[in-house]
Amino acid sequence: MPVPAAADPWEQSLDATDTAPARRRLPLYEAGAIPVPFVIRGNTERIARDTHWDEHSHPTHELLWNDRGSSTATVGDRVWTVTPHHGLWIPAGVRHTGWTPAGTWQRAAMFSVDRVPTISEQPTAVEVTPLLRLLLDRLGDAELEDRARATTEAAIVDVLEPAEHELLLRLPRSALLTPIAERMRTTPSDTTSLAEWATRLGVSTRTVTRAFESETGLGFTRWVATARAQHAITRLTAGDSIAEVATAVGYRSSTAFGTAFRRVTGTSPGRFRNR
Structure with a gap:
């Protein structure tokens, strides 16, 4: 760009x-x-x-x-x-x-x-x-x-050299997973579970999990956490508080948000923002 x-x-x-x-x-x-x-x-x-x-x-x-x-x-x-x-x-x-x-x-x-x-x-x-x-x-x-x-x-x-960690999200392209991907990218606070999505889509949870792993390299839970982390990064760099960001991306507490964010990015929300 x-x-x-x-x-x-x-x-x-x-x-x-x-x-x-x-x-x-x-x-x-x-x-x-x-x-x-x-x-x-x-x-x-x-x-x-x-x-x-x-x-x-x-x-x-x-x-x-x-x-x-x-x-x-x-x-x-x-x-x-x-x-x-x-x-x-x-x-x-x-x-x-x-x-x-x-x-x-x-x-x-x-x-x-x-x-x-x-x-x-x-x-x-x-x-x-x-x-x-x-x-x-x-x-x-x-x-x-x-x-x-x-x-x-x-x-x-x-x-110049490639980074050890990258903030990357691979988008699924199949008709089965597109509704999930679009929902999470526009509404990261959505807390619809794997079982609920499977029911809506008329398939088993195993089918959804296999599709995510095949198309993105991640299971449903990890993919959702990564999508939320991308939204969180935007809010953190804009100056929002950790509590505000946690709520905005679908976590019930700052602690739960911090744990998920660290798994995706390798660092805590507070340390990321302070950098």
Whole structure:
């Protein structure tokens, strides 16, 4: 999800009084289809309105992360949550869509395919460490000399690597599971049980469980917890309290929410928000 070029290619602010949802249509490019005159170039944009990014692809590799707030990027049936500490590497030519809520401070860096090898052939999560962030920020210095820029770019490439954990949800596509997936993505507070869903769908609980495992790699309970965690991350990065988020995503207590959140993300809600 690129941002339009500005006088300063590293930063752009499009704050506006219009708060209606926005839709951005961008072109489809094959990897390397357009030669670029840079090794790494970045942009910053403060998203003023909820924004949907139609399917598009870049001639360059792309690294997405946020300075503030969370967003999502979707490739096929996979949905990644992007935060200030969980970035996403999208190889050149890979088609993707996105959703960025209003108030997000979005960052993106584009990498020349001729100068920077991809860290993965598939989209993959990248931990945005303090060192990586410092290096990326340094490229925004308009007075950075060519030698220092080259050194910084080389250091960025050296520290880029897939994250140990990624905030990823795989969406089921079958007609059987689509009602569950749509419900959980729009109403994460829904507490319909596996048995209740099976009754509604006219199948056994075993059939639902097998379908989830086949299509997403997760059982029903773990998939629901992951879907709720993605919603929770958006609320936590927006500044909501842990108690408010717990209720909003369907947990009866902050303790139950914390346990489920930790199983999915590897950290507690409080620690995640404080980071």
